[in-house]
Amino acid sequence: MLPAQDISSPNYIYQRLNPEYGVHAHTEEQSQQKKPKNVFTRLILFYQKYLSVRDMKVCNFQLSCSNFGKQAIINYGAFWGILMINDRLLRDNSFAVNYYPIDQQSRLLIDEPLKYHYLPYYFSDK
Amino acid sequence: MSIFRRILIATPLFSVILLCSANQLSAQQPADSSNAYYSIPNRLLFAKYLYTSEDYERAATELHRVLQTGISGERRDSIRFMIGLSYYKSHRYMFSRDAVRPLLAQQSDETNYFNAYYLTALSYLHSQEPDSVQAMPGRYSQPGLTPAARYKSQILQGLGYFYDRKWTHSRDVFASVLTQIPKNSGLSLLVQEHLALSQTAMVLPQKSPVVSGVLSTVIPGAGRIYLGRTGEGFFSFLTIGILTYNSYNGFTEDGIRSIYGWVNALPALALYLGNVYGSITGAYIYNETQVQQIYKAVSIPDENLFIHP
Numbered sequence: 001m002l003p004a005q006d007i008s009s010p011n012y013i014y015q016r017l018n019p020e021y022g023v024h025a026h027t028e029e030q031s032q033q034k035k036p037k038n039v040f041t042r043l044i045l046f047y048q049k050y051l052s053v054r055d056m057k058v059c060n061f062q063l064s065c066s067n068f069g070k071q072a073i074i075n076y077g078a079f080w081g082i083l084m085i086n087d088r089l090l091r092d093n094s095f096a097v098n099y100y101p102i103d104q105q106s107r108l109l110i111d112e113p114l115k116y117h118y119l120p121y122y123f124s125d126k
Numbered sequence: 127m128s129i130f131r132r133i134l135i136a137t138p139l140f141s142v143i144l145l146c147s148a149n150q151l152s153a154q155q156p157a158d159s160s161n162a163y164y165s166i167p168n169r170l171l172f173a174k175y176l177y178t179s180e181d182y183e184r185a186a187t188e189l190h191r192v193l194q195t196g197i198s199g200e201r202r203d204s205i206r207f208m209i210g211l212s213y214y215k216s217h218r219y220m221f222s223r224d225a226v227r228p229l230l231a232q233q234s235d236e237t238n239y240f241n242a243y244y245l246t247a248l249s250y251l252h253s254q255e256p257d258s259v260q261a262m263p264g265r266y267s268q269p270g271l272t273p274a275a276r277y278k279s280q281i282l283q284g285l286g287y288f289y290d291r292k293w294t295h296s297r298d299v300f301a302s303v304l305t306q307i308p309k310n311s312g313l314s315l316l317v318q319e320h321l322a323l324s325q326t327a328m329v330l331p332q333k334s335p336v337v338s339g340v341l342s343t344v345i346p347g348a349g350r351i352y353l354g355r356t357g358e359g360f361f362s363f364l365t366i367g368i369l370t371y372n373s374y375n376g377f378t379e380d381g382i383r384s385i386y387g388w389v390n391a392l393p394a395l396a397l398y399l400g401n402v403y404g405s406i407t408g409a410y411i412y413n414e415t416q417v418q419q420i421y422k423a424v425s426i427p428d429e430n431l432f433i434h435p
Contacts, residue, residue: 082396083399083400083403084400084403085400086396086397086399086400086401086403087400087401087403087404087407088400089397089400090358090361090362090365090397090400090401090404091358091404093357093358093361095355095357095358095360095361096358098355098357099355099358115411116404116407116411118335118406118407118410118411119403119406119407
């Protein structure tokens with residue numbers, strides 16, 4: 001048998017719904033190249049540069065909440081991005097271990113903004 | 127004599143010697159050796175060697191060269207199909223479809239046509255375009271076909287429906303194919319498996335995004351509990367509840383200008399909206415995860431089940 005197609009990948013799920021959109025930027029550098037920074041991403045960058053570095057790493061997720069928010073705003077705009085950040089902040093608790101896959105290398109939970117694209121897609125121009 | 131002058135004299139001498147020796151070597155070889163190396167049978171043999179040693183892309187390139195030499199008729203069609211198969215094996219599905227497209231368009235013989243048809247359908251499945259399989263024009267509904275050609279084409283149509291999540295259609299197709307197909311064959315097992323999965327997919331437990339959203343709007347966290355995420359639901363309820371209670375206290379004590387009230391009210395509102403959003407999205411994710419469980423149970427079938435040798 002041929003190797004099975006990776007239908008479980010988030011890219012596949014997204015492209016099924018919106019093939020024209022293409023593959024999302026996954027890394028931080030790609031996300032930054034995609035669109036110019038706006039006030040919200042600048043606020044997150046400020047937090048990362050001056051506030052977050054003074055504390056130890058506390059986020060349960062592999063893509064930390066601030067990076068998640070930055071990617072969400074860049075990919076989906078400020079409105080949906082801020083909703084996604086708020087949702088993520090509520091999900092970042094000790095119960096999260098039960099609901100997300102664990103990255104074996106970093107021992108953190110895997111969660112990307114791409115997974116939460118349903119409503120932005122639904123309200124966008126199809 | 128300086129080194130520079132010696133080099134100036136020596137360079138033409140060396141080139142003359144090299145040219146003479148090359149002429150002598152070429153004179154010793156048979157005159158028609160170059161033609162023999164690049165004859166069509168030799169090229170086909172080389173392509174076959176590359177194909178069997180799983181160097182599929184180079185095999186396709188070699189077959190392209192053969193095609194350029196002006197082969198015509200049925201042999202040309204079979205080479206086209208081999209190019210398509212080589213690209214298919216190297217996971218370049220678009221190239222594979224392009225290679226066999228002329229076979230679908232023209233009136234080629236039945237074997238080549240159906241091989242091209244199967245290859246195109248399988249390529250579409252692999253490149254995650256199952257809806258294109260349904261749109262493919264098929265001869266499978268025409269009378270006078272061999273039963274094998276008919277049911278194989280129908281199976282591929284059924285797979286197109288299956289991967290496009292049209293469970294009812296795929297179940298109907300697989301159920302009708304199962305009556306035509308010889309039992310205990312590889313294809314029969316494949317159809318039975320996909321029929322069972324289509325039936326399972328039709329009764330998958332689904333969560334409504336609307337119900338989840340409404341529940342979260344009325345009681346924060348209730349939507350997540352509805353999705354089976356009890357811990358997250360209670361955490362959301364407590365967080366939003368405590369912030370709302372604090373802001374209520376602040377506003378009742380100092381009125382609308384209470385800083386304490388606003389400091390608690392704004393995060394409470396933001397998290398409340400985020401919670402509603404998360405509950406609606408969570409329902410979609412839940413449903414998608416259920417479907418992915420179905421797809422994980424099977425893979426796209428081997429092309430050897432369909433394509434004639």
